[in-house]
Amino acid sequence: MTSPESESRTVEREIAIEQAHVDQVYARLDEATRTAEQVARQGRSLYQSDRTSFVREEDGTGLFERDVFAFQAAKRLATLDAEHEGLVFGRLDRADSEVRYIGRIGVRDEDYEPLVIDWRARAAEPFYRATPAEPMDVVRRRVLRSRGTKVIGIEDDLLDGERAGDDLVVVGEGALMAALSRARGPQMRDIVATIQGEQDEAIRAPYQGVTIISGGPGTGKTVVALHRAAFLLYSHRKRFERGGVLVVGPSRVFMNYIERVLPSLGEESVTLRSIGAVASDVVPLGAERTDDAAAAVVKGSLRMLTLLRRLVDEPLAAGPLDLRVSVKGEVLVLRPFQLSTIRADVLRQHKINTSRPLAEKALLDALWRQAQGRVDVERDAFDDLVTSQASWTMFLHAWWPPLDASLVLRRLADADLVARLADGLLDAEEQRALVRSYRELDADPDGGRPRWSVADAALLDELVAVIGPVPQEAEEDPTLFLADGTEVAELVTTADRLRRPVEVDPQAEPHQRYAHVLVDEAQDITPMQWRMLRRRGSQASWTIVGDTAQSSWPEPEEYDKALTELIGRAPVRRFRMSTNYRSPAEVFDLAKAVVQAEYPAADLPRAVRSTGIAPELRTVAPEALHEEVTGLVHRLGDQVEGTIGVICPPSRLAEVGAALEAGLNGLSPRVALVTALQAKGLEYDAAVVLSPDEIVAEHSGGTRVLYVALTRPTQRLVTVDVGPGSGRWRPRG
Numbered sequence: 001m002t003s004p005e006s007e008s009r010t011v012e013r014e015i016a017i018e019q020a021h022v023d024q025v026y027a028r029l030d031e032a033t034r035t036a037e038q039v040a041r042q043g044r045s046l047y048q049s050d051r052t053s054f055v056r057e058e059d060g061t062g063l064f065e066r067d068v069f070a071f072q073a074a075k076r077l078a079t080l081d082a083e084h085e086g087l088v089f090g091r092l093d094r095a096d097s098e099v100r101y102i103g104r105i106g107v108r109d110e111d112y113e114p115l116v117i118d119w120r121a122r123a124a125e126p127f128y129r130a131t132p133a134e135p136m137d138v139v140r141r142r143v144l145r146s147r148g149t150k151v152i153g154i155e156d157d158l159l160d161g162e163r164a165g166d167d168l169v170v171v172g173e174g175a176l177m178a179a180l181s182r183a184r185g186p187q188m189r190d191i192v193a194t195i196q197g198e199q200d201e202a203i204r205a206p207y208q209g210v211t212i213i214s215g216g217p218g219t220g221k222t223v224v225a226l227h228r229a230a231f232l233l234y235s236h237r238k239r240f241e242r243g244g245v246l247v248v249g250p251s252r253v254f255m256n257y258i259e260r261v262l263p264s265l266g267e268e269s270v271t272l273r274s275i276g277a278v279a280s281d282v283v284p285l286g287a288e289r290t291d292d293a294a295a296a297v298v299k300g301s302l303r304m305l306t307l308l309r310r311l312v313d314e315p316l317a318a319g320p321l322d323l324r325v326s327v328k329g330e331v332l333v334l335r336p337f338q339l340s341t342i343r344a345d346v347l348r349q350h351k352i353n354t355s356r357p358l359a360e361k362a363l364l365d366a367l368w369r370q371a372q373g374r375v376d377v378e379r380d381a382f383d384d385l386v387t388s389q390a391s392w393t394m395f396l397h398a399w400w401p402p403l404d405a406s407l408v409l410r411r412l413a414d415a416d417l418v419a420r421l422a423d424g425l426l427d428a429e430e431q432r433a434l435v436r437s438y439r440e441l442d443a444d445p446d447g448g449r450p451r452w453s454v455a456d457a458a459l460l461d462e463l464v465a466v467i468g469p470v471p472q473e474a475e476e477d478p479t480l481f482l483a484d485g486t487e488v489a490e491l492v493t494t495a496d497r498l499r500r501p502v503e504v505d506p507q508a509e510p511h512q513r514y515a516h517v518l519v520d521e522a523q524d525i526t527p528m529q530w531r532m533l534r535r536r537g538s539q540a541s542w543t544i545v546g547d548t549a550q551s552s553w554p555e556p557e558e559y560d561k562a563l564t565e566l567i568g569r570a571p572v573r574r575f576r577m578s579t580n581y582r583s584p585a586e587v588f589d590l591a592k593a594v595v596q597a598e599y600p601a602a603d604l605p606r607a608v609r610s611t612g613i614a615p616e617l618r619t620v621a622p623e624a625l626h627e628e629v630t631g632l633v634h635r636l637g638d639q640v641e642g643t644i645g646v647i648c649p650p651s652r653l654a655e656v657g658a659a660l661e662a663g664l665n666g667l668s669p670r671v672a673l674v675t676a677l678q679a680k681g682l683e684y685d686a687a688v689v690l691s692p693d694e695i696v697a698e699h700s701g702g703t704r705v706l707y708v709a710l711t712r713p714t715q716r717l718v719t720v721d722v723g724p725g726s727g728r729w730r731p732r733g
């Protein structure tokens with residue numbers, strides 16, 4: 001048996017061995033940086049970041065390929081958070097005595113020998129996949145923990161004891177457990193050092209088609225998906241850097257939470273968008289507000305598609321009217337039925353905002369036919385005579401105005417209009433929910449832009465797809481009267497000012513497209529939001545991440561339907577994550593019992609950790625709630641090192657917020673007050689779940705949303721029932 005002293009001497013000795021290698025890597029990077037700076041000073045072009053073509057471009061630069069490689073690595077290194085993200089984190093000792101170091105980026109020495117292998121390279125695969133049952137020629141896997149450039153700890157797994165030489169030392173208690181027990185900060189960290197086998201398979205799956213990653217809460221779906229984005233960029237850099245990778249998550253808070261992961265893996269080129277901001281490439285918005293459950297369900301449904309189409313066809317104002325022009329004393333008139341035929345003909349193939357020139361041409365043709373035999377004039381002159389009249393321009397402005405998606409959508413605040421358009425589509429209750437949501441929007445005290453909801457973003461995007469983007473010049477209101485003192489070089493007529501050029505390429509799709517779209521928390525994407533996403537990924541490969549049991553929707557099965565449609569005939573790969581790395585077993589047992597009672601189909605993972613601390617189920621009188629929450633937050637602040645989440649029903653958010661603000665004294669950077677929906681995808685060291693009954697009642701996903709709340713903590717869970725008769729959510733028995 002070894003004594004603790006001799007064990008700690010062994011660890012120190014092993015750390016010193018690893019430190020020597022890590023020092024060599026940093027020295028190499030310094031040297032490459034110096035060479036690169038020298039080359040730059042000499043005025044020669046430095047190699048740019050397209051790593052896949054560096055061999056061919058080598059001649060054009062002042063750097064050798066090996067220096068280029070190391071210089072790029074040094075540049076990436078500068079973006080790492082030295083406190084947490086050591087460059088070299090792994091070592092493999094193989095049966096043939098070869099030693100490989102694994103890191104966030106690859107680095108080679110002067111002889112082009114690898115000092116560190118990029119974790120995404122094939123040679124690094126055994127680091128994640130090797131097991132004692134299948135050691136893949138690896139004898140020992142070692143994880144190095146560093147702070148900045150210093151190695152501070154090592155954890156070993158012996159994978160093949162029989163082939164290990166006598167001098168092979170094995171220390172530590174397992175890197176995974178050490179990583180999982182650490183306190184959580186405000187942002188998610190990468191897991192490169194401890195990716196598990198089943199996660200690695202999903203990360204390295206081929207890019208084509210649709211990759212579906214499922215699994216219960218805390219199984220690493222999000223973090224795996226982000227590592228997959230980094231892997232795709234590494235293995236097909238040209239395709240994905242040029243085509244773009246879009247990562248979509250549920251909220252801005254969530255995007256802030258995950259935003260460090262990709263840079264820490266050396267990737268900066270991915271677009272991160274919350275679902276409320278996906279459409280910001282066509283409408284100026286970044287919606288975060290959620291509708292009440294009734295309105296959200298209506299707005300997410302495909303029935304909105306028909307409603308929006310009807311809305312676009314609904315004339316903006318009463319009329320118009322006939323088109324009347326006079327040419328050389330002859331009055332020519334187009335009647336409403338002729339006008340609507342022309343309108344329908346044009347719109348059958350074109351979008352309203354991009355087809356005004358076509359509509360004008362069709363009107364002129366119809367007028368020209370009428371003029372035959374009545375007016376003696378050439379066609380070109382005829383067109384000029386018609387289009388220079390103010391009556392023509394004013395008619396067009398009323399009949400074919402540029403439509404702004406947000407103005408169109410706001411019309412749904414009109415109950416009479418909605419009753420007419422939604423006839424046979426939405427029942428009276430649904431119509432009321434819809435109209436109310438837009439009335440409240442009008443009454444928003446913010447001023448300026450309307451505060452659109454997350455669900456509205458998909459509707460606005462749909463409208464832009466139907467009507468086309470607003471022509472640039474038409475976005476401002478036309479100025480009919482010039483302010484006093486305005487200088488104008490020449491006379492500007494009303495007709496001139498109304499006739500604004502419509503310069504939009506009718507074929508161009510306004511939204512951005514991506515080569516890969518990665519959707520997290522996909523179980524909450526509504527059918528209307530799927531349409532919005534598909535517009536951006538019509539030619540893309542996809543990674544879809546979700547868990548039906550955490551769905552916020554009344555019909556969680558809709559998710560499977562949406563996926564079937566998305567997949568179509570594309571190749572599909574499915575991966576199921578089976579281990580919960582977040583919740584302690586004690587907490588997850590409770591959450592499991594709650595969700596299973598309501599939703600027996602839930603995919604329940606195995607919790608990997610146990611803390612020995614059972615969840616605390618408390619009940620308080622309503623008048624004592626504020627004091628209770630503040631007291632709990634303070635106690636938990638002493639009991640855990642990191643973050644504390646207070647998860648609250650939406651109806652209590654304001655009062656609990658005020659109570660916490662008054663009573664936190666200095667704890668606030670560690671405390672987050674959120675609804676269960678806002679907590680999606682996030683985690684806290686301790687969570688207080690307030691009034692679980694109300695959380696169930698106030699969300700259309702009911703118990704599944706409570707399940708989300710109960711599965712947020714990494715260490716401690718406290719639930720607080722409010723008042724007598726509460727606690728209906730608690731599992732029986």
Ligand SMILES: Nc1ncnc2c1ncn2[C@@H]1O[C@H](COP(=O)(O)OP(=O)(O)OP(=O)(O)O)[C@@H](O)[C@H]1O
Nearest residue numbers: 191194195196217218219220221222223581582681
């Ligand atoms: N292999 C791993 N090594 C270390 N930590 C891990 C590993 N896998 C997952 N984790 C950690 O487990 C936690 C949960 O991961 P993540 O948020 O990705 O899970 P999820 O499946 O997306 O959860 P949810 O469905 O609840 O949103 C994170 O803190 C993550 O860093």
